[in-house]
Amino acid sequence: MDSLIPSFDFHTVFIAPWTENFALFGWIALMGFLVTVACGLIGNYLVLRRMALVGDAISHSVLPGIAIAFLIAHSRDNLIMFIGAIIAGVITTLLIEVIHQRSRVKQDAAIGIVFSTLFAIGVILISMYAGQIDLDADCVLYGEITSVALEPRVVLFGMQTAPGPILLMGAVTLVVVGLIVAFYKELLVSSFDAGLAASLGIRPSLMHYALMSVLSTVVVSAFQSVGAILVVAMLILPAATSYLLTSRLSVMLGLSVVHSALSTVLGMHLGILLDCSAAAAMVVAGGFLFVLAWIFSPTQGLLLRLRRVDTTDPEDHKETSAASA
Amino acid sequence: MNTRRHLALAFALLLLAGTAEAAQISDLVQTNTWEQARRFFTLSDQSVRNALLGSLLLGISCGLLGSFVVVRKIALVGDALSHAVLPGVALGFLWNMSKDPVAIFIGATAAGLLGTAVVGWITRTTRLKEDAALGLVLATFFAVGICMLTMIQRLPTGNKSGIEKFLFGQAAALDSGDIQLMTITTVVTLILVMLFYKELLITSFDPEFARSVGLPIRILQELLMLLLAFAVVIALQAVGVVLVSAMLITPAAAAYLLTDRMHRMLILAAVFGMLSGALGSFLSFLGNNLPTGPFMVLGASTVFATAFFFAPRHGVIPRWWRLRSRVRRISRENTLKFIYHVLEGRGFDGEGVSLEELAERSRCTVDEARLLVQHLADHRLATLDRDRGGLLLMPEGWRVASSVVRNHRLWELYLTNMAAYSPDHVHEDAEKIEHVLGEQTIRDLERRLKFPDRDPHGKPIPNVREITSRDAAPTPGPQSGYRGRN
Numbered sequence: 001m002d003s004l005i006p007s008f009d010f011h012t013v014f015i016a017p018w019t020e021n022f023a024l025f026g027w028i029a030l031m032g033f034l035v036t037v038a039c040g041l042i043g044n045y046l047v048l049r050r051m052a053l054v055g056d057a058i059s060h061s062v063l064p065g066i067a068i069a070f071l072i073a074h075s076r077d078n079l080i081m082f083i084g085a086i087i088a089g090v091i092t093t094l095l096i097e098v099i100h101q102r103s104r105v106k107q108d109a110a111i112g113i114v115f116s117t118l119f120a121i122g123v124i125l126i127s128m129y130a131g132q133i134d135l136d137a138d139c140v141l142y143g144e145i146t147s148v149a150l151e152p153r154v155v156l157f158g159m160q161t162a163p164g165p166i167l168l169m170g171a172v173t174l175v176v177v178g179l180i181v182a183f184y185k186e187l188l189v190s191s192f193d194a195g196l197a198a199s200l201g202i203r204p205s206l207m208h209y210a211l212m213s214v215l216s217t218v219v220v221s222a223f224q225s226v227g228a229i230l231v232v233a234m235l236i237l238p239a240a241t242s243y244l245l246t247s248r249l250s251v252m253l254g255l256s257v258v259h260s261a262l263s264t265v266l267g268m269h270l271g272i273l274l275d276c277s278a279a280a281a282m283v284v285a286g287g288f289l290f291v292l293a294w295i296f297s298p299t300q301g302l303l304l305r306l307r308r309v310d311t312t313d314p315e316d317h318k319e320t321s322a323a324s325a
Numbered sequence: 326m327n328t329r330r331h332l333a334l335a336f337a338l339l340l341l342a343g344t345a346e347a348a349q350i351s352d353l354v355q356t357n358t359w360e361q362a363r364r365f366f367t368l369s370d371q372s373v374r375n376a377l378l379g380s381l382l383l384g385i386s387c388g389l390l391g392s393f394v395v396v397r398k399i400a401l402v403g404d405a406l407s408h409a410v411l412p413g414v415a416l417g418f419l420w421n422m423s424k425d426p427v428a429i430f431i432g433a434t435a436a437g438l439l440g441t442a443v444v445g446w447i448t449r450t451t452r453l454k455e456d457a458a459l460g461l462v463l464a465t466f467f468a469v470g471i472c473m474l475t476m477i478q479r480l481p482t483g484n485k486s487g488i489e490k491f492l493f494g495q496a497a498a499l500d501s502g503d504i505q506l507m508t509i510t511t512v513v514t515l516i517l518v519m520l521f522y523k524e525l526l527i528t529s530f531d532p533e534f535a536r537s538v539g540l541p542i543r544i545l546q547e548l549l550m551l552l553l554a555f556a557v558v559i560a561l562q563a564v565g566v567v568l569v570s571a572m573l574i575t576p577a578a579a580a581y582l583l584t585d586r587m588h589r590m591l592i593l594a595a596v597f598g599m600l601s602g603a604l605g606s607f608l609s610f611l612g613n614n615l616p617t618g619p620f621m622v623l624g625a626s627t628v629f630a631t632a633f634f635f636a637p638r639h640g641v642i643p644r645w646w647r648l649r650s651r652v653r654r655i656s657r658e659n660t661l662k663f664i665y666h667v668l669e670g671r672g673f674d675g676e677g678v679s680l681e682e683l684a685e686r687s688r689c690t691v692d693e694a695r696l697l698v699q700h701l702a703d704h705r706l707a708t709l710d711r712d713r714g715g716l717l718l719m720p721e722g723w724r725v726a727s728s729v730v731r732n733h734r735l736w737e738l739y740l741t742n743m744a745a746y747s748p749d750h751v752h753e754d755a756e757k758i759e760h761v762l763g764e765q766t767i768r769d770l771e772r773r774l775k776f777p778d779r780d781p782h783g784k785p786i787p788n789v790r791e792i793t794s795r796d797a798a799p800t801p802g803p804q805s806g807y808r809g810r811n
Binding site for chain 1: 395398399400401403404408447450451452453454456457458459460461463464465467468469471472473475476479489492493567568570571574575578581582612615616618619620622623626629633639640641
């Protein structure tokens with residue numbers, strides 16, 4: 001039991017990552033932050049559109065796409081991996097629709113069947129061709145953010161810059177931020193009122209598929225660092241936390257960035273403290289932040305509820321805050 | 326009897342040989358596939374016996390509980406629950422630093438139930454919807470589990486082997502202690518499901534009714550969650566945390582496509598569960614103990630895909646076939662109706678209808694009309710005889726043509742006389758219903774309309790009964806059928 005939790009050393013846990021070990025942990029923190037920000041921003045729209053579990057499904061089912069891309073290209077060629085994963089993501093949405101519409105199986109079961117089948121195919125491919133695929137089955141589940149940060153640096157303009165995956169993730173994050181800024185109004189309207197969006201000339205189905213493609217891209221680029229399941233948490237937790245604290249979309253987006261930054265840093269320290277998977281520790285820290293928001297939220301926290309349980313009807317409050325959102 | 330049994334055995338072996346070959350082609354293994362297959366089927370190995378028995382047990386319990394999951398539309402609750410058990414597994418392992426089945430069982434069940442409870446709590450006390458609550462509980466609990474798992478894996482003690490097998494499952498790692506526990510749990514699950522079958526059925530399909538007859542809905546729901554947690558935990562070691570939910574959903578969804586009765590669905594789902602379990606452990610054994618879970622899930626998905634395409638009532642192909650034959654029947658009936666109209670238009674003078682006349686009446690080209698006629702000829706409803714002036718209706722064709730026309734005109738009359746439609750609004754409706762009116766309805770309509778002989782547009786309504794009674798005549802007489810009416 002003693003060896004389970006390493007002996008606590010303040011310097012190793014809190015100081016060293018920012019000083020002598022910064023060369024490694026700086027990159028880990030940056031990578032974690034980029035992943036959680038990209039996921040968290042997209043996640044806001046998933047939570048508002050009640051599509052959180054579509055994110056779950058896509059994150060599982062891109063695996064066979066990635067595995068097949070590896071087998072074809074025999075390398076971690078990013079472009080082929082992206083193409084494979086996006087094809088897998090599109091196939092997932094199509095299959096769910098087909099099963100749901102062409103049989104009496106309901107949508108929730110259709111989602112479950114499709115993503116588990118694709119994920120199973122991916123795992124089998126990876127374990128059968130373990131020698132040829134540069135991924136192992138455990139890494140599929142929780143990623144290897146530490147090894148990602150140790151990749152060789154990319155040389156740009158004659159200068160050694162960041163490790164390749166971090167540059168890529170940074171680019172993806174920038175694209176996500178850019179898209180959200182550019183289409184802020186369209187996304188806002190179509191998320192809250194599909195009818196109004198259609199009457200304003202915004203095609204809801206177009207927005208849906210655009211969002212799905214961005215989601216697939218983000219999930220794939222996060223895949224190596226955080227794996228297929230933890231990415232679900234990174235998609236949902238920041239948005240869910242900030243949704244408890246505010247009713248304005250712009251504030252919600254901002255708060256989810258704050259949540260991402262905090263959970264990355266806290267998680268990194270937790271990971272060092274417990275000497276466990278860094279990505280999982282970041283999710284645990286994010287979960288902790290969610291619980292804090294759940295308890296102490298100034299508008300709808302558990303504490304608040306306890307105090308005014310006899311004065312206002314909680315359902316009533318729920319309605320008004322949703323309407324003002 | 327004996328030969329039949331031998332034949333069945335040979336057939337079964339042939340089937341399995343097929344899969345074995347497939348496995349060999351795909352380069353699964355270094356060891357001899359046939360040797361492995363022989364070891365599996367002779368059950369000479371204790372570990373093989375355990376793996377097979379374990380897969381059958383988990384198939385039964387997942388199939389049974391999965392049926393309730395599918396009909397209650399809580400598939401994703403099953404998913405969340407199955408991911409949420411991971412910290413419990415790790416805690417159970419830490420209890421005395423070994424893979425103690427009982428400790429892991431208790432830990433996993435408790436963690437799973439806690440997970441579903443937290444989902445309920447979040448949806449009740451915040452404005453987050455169920456999907457977000459499920460997703461965040463699933464992933465956060467899983468992350469806690471992964472943290473603990475990676476900590477355990479770094480421990481120096483040698484006894485940690487097997488804990489990582491909980492992620493993707495390894496049926497061959499089941500020992501007799503596990504099997505004992507699995508058997509007990511499956512039996513308990515079976516007994517509880519049988520005892521509370523009626524209550525679970527009613528609360529699943531009609532909660533309002535269940536409430537009104539005073540069933541304790543809340544307690545039944547908790548019971549279902551407990552049983553669900555049992556099923557997940559039973560399947561945990563062989564299927565793995567990540568894919569357990571598929572064993573709940575997929576066999577039950579396949580069964581859902583094959584039957585409309587809950588008890589049959591339960592049995593079918595259990596059978597499908599066992600089938601996919603056994604297939605998964607076999608393939609994993611062939612592949613030198615590749616993870617079992619993905620193979621079981623693929624087995625279940627194959628069963629589902631088969632049901633999806635071929636299920637007699639709800640399958641895609643039978644449904645498509647039924648739709649196609651209906652469309653073709655309606656097209657045939659319309660052609661016959663047009664021929665009748667042509668004949669009627671010239672007072673049933675002359676027997677044959679030329680292709681040109683048919684094409685003009687049905688507003689298509691002569692070539693298309695020829696196809697229509699060919700279709701009628703295939704069904705022995707009409708023949709094309711150039712010597713006798715073209716298209717001749719055969720007795721059955723004549724009967725169908727006049728009954729379609731009769732249906733059409735009776736319905737028009739019914740709409741104008743009884744439902745007070747104006748006569749110029751009834752044709753479109755009659756065009757559709759003429760193909761689906763049954764004999765009984767027609768009798769009823771005739772009686773209500775007092776056996777009319779003219780439709781609202783003044784056209785005669787053919788009397789099919791008289792025509793049918795004259796069917797025996799080798800050459801059908803359109804005129805006689807018509808004149809018989811007057």
